[in-house]
Amino acid sequence: MDITQFIVSRRERALLVGDYGLYRKQLSRRLLVVRKKLNHTSRGHKYTPRTPITAEDIGNNHEFVHLMLLAAERAWALAMHIKSTHAADVGTQAVTGSTKRHIISKFQKANIYATQLVALLQEQEKCGASIQSVQEARAYQQSLRGSIAFEKRSWERCLQSYSETRFLYTALAQTMEAGARQDDLFKDLLSATVDPSLRYAAYQLKLPRTMSIEAIVARYLPRESNAFVTEVLRSNPDLLQESGAAARKNTTGSADVPKTINWRSRTVNLEDASTAQALASLSAAEANLASFLATTQNIDRRAKAAAFDDVLLPSQDAVDATKTAIDELTAEGIPQGDPRMQSLQITRTAVNYNLVEWRVGRNRVLCGDQDGAVFEDETVKKPKKPRADDKSHSVQEESSGRKLNRLKERVVLYESTLQSLDSIKELPGVLADQTFMNELEVKRSYFSSLRCLAIARSHMLHGSKRNSLALLSRALDLSSQASSSSSLSKSGTEGTEGLLKLEVTPAQAGSLKDLLERSVLQYRALVELENLDSAASQNKQSFKARPMVERLNEYPPEGVDLTNLVTYPPKIQPIPVKPIFLDVAWNYIDYPGRPKKGASMATSEVGEAAASKPEPKKEAKKGWFGFGR
Numbered sequence: 001m002d003i004t005q006f007i008v009s010r011r012e013r014a015l016l017v018g019d020y021g022l023y024r025k026q027l028s029r030r031l032l033v034v035r036k037k038l039n040h041t042s043r044g045h046k047y048t049p050r051t052p053i054t055a056e057d058i059g060n061n062h063e064f065v066h067l068m069l070l071a072a073e074r075a076w077a078l079a080m081h082i083k084s085t086h087a088a089d090v091g092t093q094a095v096t097g098s099t100k101r102h103i104i105s106k107f108q109k110a111n112i113y114a115t116q117l118v119a120l121l122q123e124q125e126k127c128g129a130s131i132q133s134v135q136e137a138r139a140y141q142q143s144l145r146g147s148i149a150f151e152k153r154s155w156e157r158c159l160q161s162y163s164e165t166r167f168l169y170t171a172l173a174q175t176m177e178a179g180a181r182q183d184d185l186f187k188d189l190l191s192a193t194v195d196p197s198l199r200y201a202a203y204q205l206k207l208p209r210t211m212s213i214e215a216i217v218a219r220y221l222p223r224e225s226n227a228f229v230t231e232v233l234r235s236n237p238d239l240l241q242e243s244g245a246a247a248r249k250n251t252t253g254s255a256d257v258p259k260t261i262n263w264r265s266r267t268v269n270l271e272d273a274s275t276a277q278a279l280a281s282l283s284a285a286e287a288n289l290a291s292f293l294a295t296t297q298n299i300d301r302r303a304k305a306a307a308f309d310d311v312l313l314p315s316q317d318a319v320d321a322t323k324t325a326i327d328e329l330t331a332e333g334i335p336q337g338d339p340r341m342q343s344l345q346i347t348r349t350a351v352n353y354n355l356v357e358w359r360v361g362r363n364r365v366l367c368g369d370q371d372g373a374v375f376e377d378e379t380v381k382k383p384k385k386p387r388a389d390d391k392s393h394s395v396q397e398e399s400s401g402r403k404l405n406r407l408k409e410r411v412v413l414y415e416s417t418l419q420s421l422d423s424i425k426e427l428p429g430v431l432a433d434q435t436f437m438n439e440l441e442v443k444r445s446y447f448s449s450l451r452c453l454a455i456a457r458s459h460m461l462h463g464s465k466r467n468s469l470a471l472l473s474r475a476l477d478l479s480s481q482a483s484s485s486s487s488l489s490k491s492g493t494e495g496t497e498g499l500l501k502l503e504v505t506p507a508q509a510g511s512l513k514d515l516l517e518r519s520v521l522q523y524r525a526l527v528e529l530e531n532l533d534s535a536a537s538q539n540k541q542s543f544k545a546r547p548m549v550e551r552l553n554e555y556p557p558e559g560v561d562l563t564n565l566v567t568y569p570p571k572i573q574p575i576p577v578k579p580i581f582l583d584v585a586w587n588y589i590d591y592p593g594r595p596k597k598g599a600s601m602a603t604s605e606v607g608e609a610a611a612s613k614p615e616p617k618k619e620a621k622k623g624w625f626g627f628g629r
Helices: 003-017 020-038 055-060 063-090 097-121 131-151 155-175 179-204 213-220 227-235 238-252 273-295 301-307 309-331 339-367 400-424 434-462 465-484 486-490 506-542 597-612
Strands: 260-263 266-269
Touching (some): 003 020, 003 063, 003 179, 020 063, 055 063, 055 097, 063 131, 131 155, 131 179, 131 227, 155 227, 155 238, 179 213, 260 339, 266 339, 301 309, 434 465, 434 506
16 A cells, blocks of 8 residues: 555655645645545535545545545644744744644644544455555554654653654564665655654653664553554564664663774764764774775776765764754753863764765775876777678777866866865864874875876867976976875875775875876977977068068968068068150150250241131021020
């Protein structure tokens, strides 16, 4: 019947896009659809009682189970909506008066539907329900009863109900063959609702803060006259013993759960049980990772990096548990000078630094050999399909685009590492430790030089030798600072049991410096050759030909020189003009020393002839506009 899956999936989908009010509206619409589908509606009258659901109805159609769950969830959603709205409006003040009674009544209404469902599913012969379905319904009902006790501030009854809920869900997670998805479902349900309520109720009853959740469940689980708990213990008698053993280990201080934590030269006690359990899980995960890397040497770097996720998860759990413990003490009004608060602050710094170490170690594994200082071409995979001419495929060189993408990935990893190093400075007590700050600066210089080296290689692929030389020179300066520092000798080896973490050894810094020195010398020579080549080409261009305006009848095969179109500023120079035809104008030109006799005689004769010639008589106009009549 998948009761838990039905409830949790609907809650996740609704709360992902809205709040409890939206969830209630969705449930109301779905409830109306299911009632019409099952013909289970009020026949024409609003207050007409509906026909009660029987076990035979559930046996004929399992949708009746969903009908009861929808009704219970709608009442629960309304109670949570009122509670969340009041918390947002009022703040930290407690809900009292009619609002409190309204919330409790809605929780009780949801509990009535869940109790009816458990009673009907217990008639397994009629309804055909499995044992797992009955246990899921019982766990859901006890969670609602725990909510009622929580609102009524009946802390002991709250612990009893939530303890049974957690016990049943833990048993279901171990017995049901549903895979990792179902295990995550139960785990998320417990961590989101049940465990915080158990912690708060235990705090109200003034139970020791170091008492684990398993110890609380083993202490407050109702065993007498409880058929569900008895049935689970009959099928799995070691389930409660494992919880009790875990509780005894936690209280007696077993070797599996640490009692203290070291940070630099200080050792403090672990004040929070959840942090201690997370650190125990982290130690086990580190041992598993070390054995995995030792047994599998020739594996891909991405597979190695994926193995680091099993260590990062418990490390993040330890960070979250420590922050939760600090927030709880702050809410109680504990001052910062209290020894418990001081111990938690040191624990916070230690677990956060440990998390940063594992993140950086994962990034270094992804970068490749020598933290990405060596950049080798990857082999391109040959196609599996043979060629049509039965010839072998030729080995293809890696393209520049793929090389650039690999370099971009490395730059992103280096920037993530630098951001993680900067986040360490914000932890409590770090800025006051000058020696530790010097170590962080050395490590930052090392990874900054690797980042500059990766960017320089991308400029090499583009053919920009000058930019590459500038970046390589900057990387060499940073690596020189890292290799010459005395803080490297205090960094130790490559982490726990040879695992790659945040530590930088003198050998690693020295090899990077040698590589950068060779690269700087190489590209300095290349840039010098490029400068000489450009100077020679400029000398050739200094002997410029005639301007383009003087060579318009010539085609420039090497292209038009736009810097030599005209001569500017213009210079004074002779230019050709039109010739003078002296044979035509001979008689009309006076030259120095030549007599003007012939010319004057000719001129006088022409004048007399022109004067003696009579003028022609003009004809008179006739008629209008010169037209004759």
